[in-house]
Structure formats: C-alpha cells, structure tokens
Amino acid sequence: MARARVPGSGGRVLVDGTDLRDLDARGWQGQVAVVYQDFTRYPLSARENVALRDLGAGTGHGGTGHGGIDHAALEQAAEQSGAAAVVAGLPRGWDTLLSPGYRGGVDLSGGQWQRIALARALYSVALGARVLVLDEPTAQLDIRAEAAFYNRFLELTSGVTTLIISHRFATVRRADRIAVLDSGRITELGSHDDLVAADGTYAEMFTLQAARFAAAGPARGGSSRG
Amino acid sequence: MAETPRRAPRMLRRLGVLLRTAWRADPGLLTACTAAALGYVVLSLAYPLGFRAIINGTTEHRGGAVVLGVIITVVALPGSWLLRLVGATLGSKLTDQASLRLGLLIGRLVNAAPFLEHFERPDYLAQIDTLRERRRTLAAAPNQSLGLIRSGLLFAGAAVLLALVWPPLLAVPLLAAAPGLADRRAGQIERRNDDDLADSRRLLGELFSLASTAAPARELRTFGVSGALLDRHAKLGDEVNRTALSAARRAASGSRRAGSCTRPGSRAPRWC
Numbered sequence: 001m002a003r004a005r006v007p008g009s010g011g012r013v014l015v016d017g018t019d020l021r022d023l024d025a026r027g028w029q030g031q032v033a034v035v036y037q038d039f040t041r042y043p044l045s046a047r048e049n050v051a052l053r054d055l056g057a058g059t060g061h062g063g064t065g066h067g068g069i070d071h072a073a074l075e076q077a078a079e080q081s082g083a084a085a086v087v088a089g090l091p092r093g094w095d096t097l098l099s100p101g102y103r104g105g106v107d108l109s110g111g112q113w114q115r116i117a118l119a120r121a122l123y124s125v126a127l128g129a130r131v132l133v134l135d136e137p138t139a140q141l142d143i144r145a146e147a148a149f150y151n152r153f154l155e156l157t158s159g160v161t162t163l164i165i166s167h168r169f170a171t172v173r174r175a176d177r178i179a180v181l182d183s184g185r186i187t188e189l190g191s192h193d194d195l196v197a198a199d200g201t202y203a204e205m206f207t208l209q210a211a212r213f214a215a216a217g218p219a220r221g222g223s224s225r226g
Numbered sequence: 227m228a229e230t231p232r233r234a235p236r237m238l239r240r241l242g243v244l245l246r247t248a249w250r251a252d253p254g255l256l257t258a259c260t261a262a263a264l265g266y267v268v269l270s271l272a273y274p275l276g277f278r279a280i281i282n283g284t285t286e287h288r289g290g291a292v293v294l295g296v297i298i299t300v301v302a303l304p305g306s307w308l309l310r311l312v313g314a315t316l317g318s319k320l321t322d323q324a325s326l327r328l329g330l331l332i333g334r335l336v337n338a339a340p341f342l343e344h345f346e347r348p349d350y351l352a353q354i355d356t357l358r359e360r361r362r363t364l365a366a367a368p369n370q371s372l373g374l375i376r377s378g379l380l381f382a383g384a385a386v387l388l389a390l391v392w393p394p395l396l397a398v399p400l401l402a403a404a405p406g407l408a409d410r411r412a413g414q415i416e417r418r419n420d421d422d423l424a425d426s427r428r429l430l431g432e433l434f435s436l437a438s439t440a441a442p443a444r445e446l447r448t449f450g451v452s453g454a455l456l457d458r459h460a461k462l463g464d465e466v467n468r469t470a471l472s473a474a475r476r477a478a479s480g481s482r483r484a485g486s487c488t489r490p491g492s493r494a495p496r497w498c
Binding site: 002025026029030032033034036038039040042043052053055100101102103105107120124 | 345346347348351425428429432433436441442444445446447448449450451454455458
C-alpha cells in the first residue's frame with residue numbers, strides 16, 4: 001500500500017480506479033500516512049519526530065529554526081494522538097531531543113513513542129495525506145490510552161481512508177470492512193456482524209479472545225480488591 | 227615548573243599501562259620488540275665509534291685500530307638497519323595483537339555491567355565511542371612507546387658522542403625540544419576536539435544507519451524525507467569537517483611556530 005515495494009503480479013491495488021503500479025511512487029507516498037508496527041525512533045527533537053514530513057524545513061538537531069512546520073497542525077496532531085501530554089512533560093517541550101544518548105536528550109517509554117508515531121501520521125493527514133495505514137496502532141498503549149484513542153477514532157479518521165492491521169478484536173471490530181488474511185490470502189470479508197454470523201475463522205478467533213477476557217475479568221477484579 | 231615532578235610519574239605510569247597491555251597481549255612478542263629496539267640503539271651508536279676508530283687508526287698509523295673500526299662498522303651498520311626492519315615488522319604484529327586484546331577488553335567491560343546506563347548517558351557513550359574509534363591508535367601505542375624509548379636512548383647516546391667530539395655541540399639535540407612540545411599541544415587540541423564532536427559524529431553515524439536500513443528507509447520514503455535526511459547528514463558532516471579542520475589548523479600552526487624555533491636565524495616564538 002505504501003508502495004515501498006514494486007507490486008507483484010498476483011492481483012492489483014486500485015486507487016480511484018487507477019492501478020497503483022501506474023502511479024508515481026513518490027507522489028503516491030505523499031498521499032499515504034503510515035504508522036508502522038516497528039516505527040522508527042529518530043534521534044531528533046520531539047517537534048521533528050512529529051513533523052517528520054517537513055524535516056527539511058527545520059534546522060535540525062540542536063537547531064532553533066523550524067519555519068516550514070505547520071504549528072497548528074502539529075498541536076492538533078499531538079492533541080489527537082495523546083502526544084501533547086508527553087511533550088508537556090519534556091524538559092524543553094517540543095525542542096527536547098528524543099534520544100538519551102545525546103546531551104540534553106531523553107528517552108520515552110514504548111507507549112509514549114507510539115503516541116509520537118501516531119502524531120507523526122496524523123500530522124501528515126492534517127497536511128493532506130488521504131490514506132492512513134495503522135499497523136497495530138495501539139499495541140504499546142495502556143488500556144486507558146487505547147480507549148481514549150478509539151473514543152476519538154472516528155473524529156481522527158474522518159474523511160480519510162483508513163486501513164488498520166491488528167490482531168486485537170477490540171480494534172478490528174470498529175472497521176466498516178474487515179478482511180481476514182490467512183496464509184497471505186483474504187479468506188473472509190465483511191463487517192464484524194457479518195463475519196460473526198458467517199461463523200468462520202473470524203468468529204472462532206473472536207469467540208476465543210472474548211472468552212479469554214471473560215475468564216480473566218473477575219480474577220483481575222478480585223485481585224485488585226484484595 | 228611545579229607540574230614537572232608530577233608529570234614525570236604520570237607519564238611513566240601511562241607508559242607502564244601501555245606496555246602492560248602489550249605484555250598481556252603477547253609477552254614473547256613484546257620481549258622480541260624490546261630486544262630489537264635495544265639492539266638497534268646499541269648498533270646505531272656503535273658504528274660512529276667504528277668510523278672514529280678507522281679515522282683515528284688511519285691518521286695515527288695504527289693498523290689494529292683500523293681493522294677493529296672496520297669490523298665494528300661492518301657489523302653495526304647493516305646490523306642496525308636489519309634490526310630496524312625486524313623491529314618494524316614485529317611492531318606491526320604487536321599492534322595487531324594489542325588491538326585484538328583491547329577489542330576483547332572493551333567488549334567485556336561494556337557487557338559486564340548488568341545495567342544499560344552506559345548506553346544511555348552521553349558522557350559514557352562519548353567515552354565508549356572514543357575508545358572504539360581510537361582502538362587502533364591505542365593498540366599502536368605500545369609499539370610507539372618502544373619507538374619513543376628507542377629515540378630517547380639514541381638521543382642521549384648521540385648527545386654523549388657529540389660531547390666527546392666538542393662539548394658545545396650538545397646544544398644541537400636540544401633544538402628538537404620545541405617540535406616535541408608542539409606535538410604535545412597538537413595532541414591536546416585533537417583530544418578536546420574529539421570530545422566536542424563526539425555527539426555530532428554519533429548522530430552522523432545514526433543518520434547514515436537510518437538512511438541505509440530497510441525499516442527506517444521505508445518510513446522515510448513514505449514520509450518523503452529521504453532527501454531531507456541526506457541533506458541533514460551532508461550539512462552535519464560539513465559542520466564536523468569544518469570544526470575538525472579548524473582544530474587541525476590550530477594544531478598545525480602551533481607545530482609551525484615550534485618548527486620556526488629550530489630554524490637558524492628565526493625569531494624565538496613566544497611560547498617556546
């Protein structure tokens with residue numbers, strides 16, 4: 001989807017009816033915002049980590065100028081992703097270097113980094129990306145942050161084609177269309193209700209995961225009370 | 227002046243550390259290198275004595291002295307060359323062995339700590355970087371120290387020989403002191419510069435890794451910033467080069483001033 005590789009000959013990806021292979025790779029990549037599961041932790045300032053697509057506009061590591069960055073979009077993306085709270089806690093705010101290996105640099109937890117990565121993608125969306133790809137977007141967030149993220153999910157992705165890749169049914173069930181991939185092939189396609197009703201692989205896995213949570217629920221509650 | 231008594235034991239301690247590293251790396255090789263260095267000094271100082279015996283024997287018509295002089299010269303002159311060559315070959319091997327030992331030592335020390343603080347604190351990281359980058363230089367230090375000892379002995383021997391010829395000639399070797407001081411100053415500038423640039427050099431390496439590793443490169447393409455990152459890399463590289471060049475110029479100007487001190491007729495530089 002992100003056109004990082006030349007599409008293979010088995011099947012086609014169409015963008016408004018045009019084969020992805022016929023589109024200019026760089027032009028298309030500018031239309032896509034992606035949060036990869038193994039997103040990169042750049043040894044740059046918090047501002048540049050979020051406004052990555054405007055990297056050339058700033059003066060960089062230790063620099064002070066960031067003229068080409070859209071500050072309103074930056075703040076909005078940070079608010080939407082929950083990164084604003086992370087930035088507020090940094091010693092030099094947006095100018096803090098996010099790498100503990102450098103003078104004045106700090107490290108973030110996995111969940112904090114994931115919020116920064118989400119903000120990075122949402123900044124791109126604010127600046128015109130039309131497709132948002134989220135690969136396990138909340139895997140490193142705690143339950144509360146995950147719930148907050150999904151409570152705002154429709155607002156965040158409004159007007160944008162969003163593709164979510166996830167093993168979590170709490171994430172997947174919110175999608176309009178769910179594609180079940182098995183050995184590299186789409187084996188089931190439909191809404192959550194459709195797929196549960198079809199009683200196939202999706203329904204089986206959903207039931208298994210739901211049962212696990214149901215079994216774990218009372219035990220965890222009991223332990224916290226004790 | 228007050229520092230001189232403290233400086234000498236510190237230098238000796240450093241020399242001891244360096245030679246101990248080489249000894250632990252390969253005791254036999256260090257012994258052979260030391261023997262070659264001492265043999266070279268003895269033979270290098272012996273052949274001028276052979277020349278003297280030949281000249282004195284000839285002018286004084288003493289055949290025995292001429293023969294002795296010829297024997298000394300024939301043995302000592304090629305012998306000193308041979309030992310110089312053997313010493314260089316063995317020294318190179320000693321450097322390799324010391325480098326290997328230092329590599330193992332650095333690896334063990336870095337991995338021995340049960341915590342990861344040294345990977346996250348800039349001052350520790352700068353030290354580890356410097357150690358890694360200068361491992362080869364550090365490994366060459368035992369061999370260079372031997373060379374220094376060899377030069378010192380030759381220097382002292384030459385001074386004695388010159389004094390035997392005409393005592394005022396003793397002043398000639400002292401002119402070598404100024405370039406020595408300049409080298410020391412240049413070394414200090416270089417070390418300070420390396421410390422100042424450690425962060426920038428590390429970032430340069432990290433930016434290169436980001437641009438040349440699959441996962442970050444994929445993300446950089448998606449966000450359309452591969453070019454910007456390369457520009458940043460080039461700009462930072464220019465800054466590092468400019469700063470390093472400026473430090474090298476400062477070091478070289480010190481050396482030039484020291485060199486001018488040794489040229490006949492030149493004005494004495496302010497600090498020599």
